[in-house]
Amino acid sequence: MKLKLALLATIALVAMPSYLMAQERGGVINVATVGEPPTLDPMTSTADLVGIVTQHIFETLYTFDAKWNVTPLLAESLPEISADGKTYTIKLRDGIKFHDGSDMTSEDVVASLNRWTKLASRGKQAAEFIETITATDPATVTIQLKQSYAPLASLLAFNNSAAIILPAEKQADVMTDFVGTGPYTLKERKADQYIQLQRFDGYKSREGESDGYGGARHQYLDEIRFVPVPDPNTRVEAAVSGQYDYIDALPVESFDRLKSAQATQPLVLKPFGYPIFVFNTAEGNVKNVEIRRAIRQALSMEDMLAAAFGSTDFYALDGNIYPSNFAWSTDAGVEGNYNIADPEGAKEAATAAGYDGKPIRILTSRQYEFHYKMAQVAAEYLKLAGFAVDLQVVDWATLTQRRADKGLWDIYITHSPFLPEPALIGSLSPSSPGWWNTPARNAAVAAFSSEVDPEKRLKLWADVQKAMYDEVPYMKIGDFNGVSSKSTKLEGVEASPWPYFWNASVTK
Known part of the structure; x- marks a missing residue:
């Protein structure tokens, strides 16, 4: 469906960065969100807010590029699919570490996908078609289907009810230890105050250019802090005053005020x-x-x-x-x-x-x-x-x-x-x-x-x-x-349905 699903350039949801200068390393940003996420386990929730925060902590085998094509993330390449569409062979990247320092292997992937089919609404959707999920060798996973199932790769790529990969020994139904492979780790969560993420020094990015949610994920920022700001009018005033570096989900009637503000600029996703x-x-x-x-x-x-x-x-x-x-x-x-x-x-x-x-x-x-x-x-x-x-x-x-x-x-x-x-x-x-x-x-x-x-x-x-x-x-x-806004000092962030900040930086 690659060609069929390519969006017009004018509505590309996740654009390539428009700046050319090198980005500076270091700094902390504050992101105003619509509220407190109900969980930090993205398998068990379809709330966009959960996906926005947790995509920085956890990763999936695949994700989406700037044209919404499925592209590898923790997988080495796109799956090899048998002629009858029933067998998916997935090669894993080597050298991937979890936040606890352990290496990711096919054992972790199999355990995680089994948890996904058990707990996640989209995993349950896929489970109807799945016969077995097995570790063929330490770097290969095989998914055997009962019949062909065209959406499987897209479901494995989605950050909502997400098929995140966790250590095999951390598969409890109720997640209490938030250990992923993402570019940032959970440092602290204070309910109704903030969720603080810090750079994971053991992160191994893909090589090449950044491409939507795919490609290279840079860790320019030292920390990302997500702050719940439930009242939309408060979010607007905070945007105009420059209180936050990024403000999500703003009322559309605020657009003219944002456009004329000195500290911020509006982002429109159309x-x-x-x-x-x-x-x-x-x-x-x-x-x-x-x-x-x-x-x-x-x-x-x-x-x-x-x-x-x-x-x-x-x-x-x-x-x-x-x-x-x-x-x-x-x-x-x-x-x-x-x-x-x-x-x-x-x-x-x-x-x-x-x-x-x-x-x-x-x-x-x-x-x-x-x-x-x-x-x-x-x-x-x-x-x-x-x-x-x-x-x-x-x-x-x-x-x-x-x-x-x-x-x-x-x-x-x-x-x-x-x-x-x-x-x-x-x-x-x-x-x-x-x-x-x-x-x-x-x-x-x-x-x-x-x-x-x-x-x-x-x-x-x-x-x-x-x-x-x-x-x-x-x-x-x-x-x-959709309307959001970002500080004039924030680089590397474009309008997107689930804003991400692994390529973001702050100008000094």
């Missing part, structure tokens, strides 16, 4: 991704697909986007899961099922479906202010449609904990970047909060996942999108651009 309303298909009011369809019928995606992002400079009304400049773009299932804004018709549909008047529990957070604004608009439309609404506004860490409990919510609001492989979309996994697991889902996703021919996969993805619109496990609201 397009970043799409907001999502995820339904609880396992328990509660919205387990009934007709209720989910009635909720969708009531809502105005256009009004929610306008409330969340203001100007169309920062959003686009689009029901296709992927926008038109992606090879995956299809309008299958969209017509008549997107931006309907018909609360009166929705009221009739909900009554016919047996809606009993119990509140629809919407779980959201103000740390991503656009989530909260969309929730407010949605609540008003649902009330017009006769639904009772319980809008629960919590911090992001609490949201990620509550969404794992089937009894606590009906809808939660999140967002996703446009991912290079649709199988990476979290809601496609039956183990992901939302728990979409129906015959239609299983048939469509299995056909898509087992096909290796690029042209056929494009058509089969259209079938998956149609099933998503038919059964409404979640709703895409539209496309949006």
Whole structure:
């Protein structure tokens, strides 16, 4: 899919650095994040915040380059795949050390991948297709599949529900010893204050040029400190004043202030991704697909986007899961099922479906202010449609904990970047909060996942999108651009969905 998935140059999500001068070694940076990550174990969480922090501590066999192609990280090269697509032979790089000083071998990789298939939602997704994972020799791992599974390499590359490699003796279900192979180690964590990382002197970078998340990873900085700043307005003021070196997830209405500030400069990722309303298909009011369809019928995606992002400079009304400049773009299932804004018709549909008047529990957070604004608009439309609404506004860490409990919510609001492989979309996994697991889902996703021919996969993805619109496990609201900012003294950092700082430096 390399050629099929290549993005237009104007939307490359992870750009090569634009500066030419040598970067200086040393220094400490402070990164303002939307909040406290619920865990530092990226296998067990799909929260972007977890991936942003932990990608500096832990590494995977593969990652993504600047054009979103899978590229080796801890693996020596791309996997050798048998003609029938069932056998993946993975050669490992030599000389890789863990933070505890031990050498990485195939034994560690096998133990880690087994933990991934047991605990991670995306690992469980892959486990359905995996027969065995074995250490062929100290530097080689073989994955034997029950049938061909095209998304495997992308799943192994993703930093979200990530297949990180840990020492074989540190595979407890609950991680308490955070030992990876990454360029930075965990020095100290003070809850709700900071997560402090320091340079790992035993790190072995890949050679060559940096290339998105791939290629060389430089360790110019002595330390990286991630600081939770939950209030978006506080993050804006901190950006303008230069209090932090990098500030993530800023409200789009702050762009003009950031542009005119002296200490900082805005970074815009266009397009970043799409907001999502995820339904609880396992328990509660919205387990009934007709209720989910009635909720969708009531809502105005256009009004929610306008409330969340203001100007169309920062959003686009689009029901296709992927926008038109992606090879995956299809309008299958969209017509008549997107931006309907018909609360009166929705009221009739909900009554016919047996809606009993119990509140629809919407779980959201103000740390991503656009989530909260969309929730407010949605609540008003649902009330017009006769639904009772319980809008629960919590911090992001609490949201990620509550969404794992089937009894606590009906809808939660999140967002996703446009991912290079649709199988990476979290809601496609039956183990992901939302728990979409129906015959239609299983048939469509299995056909898509087992096909290796690029042209056929494009058509089969259209079938998956149609099933998503038919059964409404979640709703895409539209496309949006992301805004963050960085200090004018910070080099080596570009706009990206999961900002990384191993190539960052501070000018003296």
